[in-house]
Amino acid sequence: MEIAQRIDAEKGREKLQQELLQSQKMEVVGRLAGGIAHDFNNILVAISGYAEFLMKTMPDGAPAKDDLNEIVRETERGALLTRQLSTVARNQPLQLKVLSVNTAAEDACKMLKRLIGVNMHLQTNLEPALDSVKCDQGQISQVIMNLVINARDAMPDGGKIIIETANEEVTASPEGMPLPPPPGHYVTLKVTDTGTGMPSETAAHIFEPFFTTKPEGKGTGLGLSTVYGIVHQVHGGIGLETAPGKGTAFKIYLPRTLERA
Ligand SMILES: Nc1ncnc2c1ncn2[C@@H]1O[C@H](COP(=O)(O)OP(=O)(O)OP(=O)(O)O)[C@@H](O)[C@H]1O
Ligand SMILES: [Mg+2]
Incomplete structure (x- = not known):
């Protein structure tokens, strides 16, 4: 084999190796995540629902309102994370x-x-x-x-x-x-x-x-x-x-x- 060809082959192998490593990591994440993402999301929906409900019962300018707002924002972050996990786990049918x-x-x-x-x-x-x-x-x-x-x-x-x-x-x-x-x-x-x-x-x-x-x-x-x-x-x-x-x-x-x- 020519040297240039050999270098190409070596590069190709390295790339494959990296792809394999990436897909193995993804599989571990997938198995871990698939089970918990769904249930966890339901919990988050409940938390944000109660927080929003509490917010409505409070007068404007009540100091706790900001805190409740933070709770809702954080649950949104959590919801995004569970969606992420479900995607990685590929347990959501594609539409x-x-x-x-x-x-x-x-x-x-x-x-x-x-x-x-x-x-x-x-x-x-x-x-x-x-x-x-x-x-x-x-x-x-x-x-x-x-x-x-x-x-x-x-x-x-x-x-x-x-x-x-x-x-x-x-x-x-x-x-x-x-x-x-x-x-x-x-x-x-x-x-x-x-x-x-x-x-x-x-x-x-x-x-x-x-x-x-x-x-x-x-x-x-x-x-x-x-x-x-x-x-x-x-x-x-x-x-x-x-x-x-x-x-x-x-x-x-x-x-x-x-x-x-
Ligand atoms: N727009 C950006 N500017 C600077 N650094 C970035 C930017 N986007 C990504 N990064 C870097 O890439 C890393 C990985 O990003 P990634 O979105 O995968 O994870 P994360 O943001 O750290 O966590 P997660 O998205 O899971 O909450 C980040 O921690 C940051 O160091
Ligand atoms: Mg990020």
Whole structure:
């Protein structure tokens, strides 16, 4: 074998090894999670229901109202986490539908405005003639929520988050992306923040299950591995631009469909 060929083969093997490791980790998470996610979600629904009920019985300006609001917000975080676990565990049947990423982004924004702080500006820049995708609506909103919540967490002193959509054609599979999209037509969803950014040592690990730089109790490290799993499943792609102090941009490529809703 030529040396160049041998190096190629070696690289291929390394890549396979890494993929295998990733899928083994995912399987462990899946088995762990599948059983508890559903029951746990029911508990969260009850907690937030009681908290909202209590909130209604209180006069405006009552100091406990803020605390109750926090309880509701935290249960929303918990609910997102259980959805994440169910996705990783793949115990939710996929409902593939022809849908608009713009609508998904607008819907997610409404919910996210409540979750992000007042010192943060959430802006959308949506392509009006956007092609459709054939995906599971719940999964698309999970992708958006994860990216936006990560952006929020990267901006402790506030900043700007931009959500953009576009039609894009990929001709040659691009190099250096965390998940390069195969050549084809795509709807892209880009989430940009003006936060801390990441050094390349960190960026190299962010899609691994349980990789987190957040303090205990703040992050589980499942967000981006969920995003990766979802996008991989639909044969899409992920691009990443980041540098310390320069903010971060994630770009998700979802294959377009010419089917009509
Ligand atoms: N927009 C971003 N800016 C800076 N760092 C980021 C950004 N998005 C992700 N990261 C880094 O990637 C890590 C992994 O992200 P991921 O969403 O998988 O887990 P997490 O946010 O830590 O926890 P979880 O999403 O499960 O609550 C984060 O801990 C953070 O270090
Ligand atoms: Mg996250």
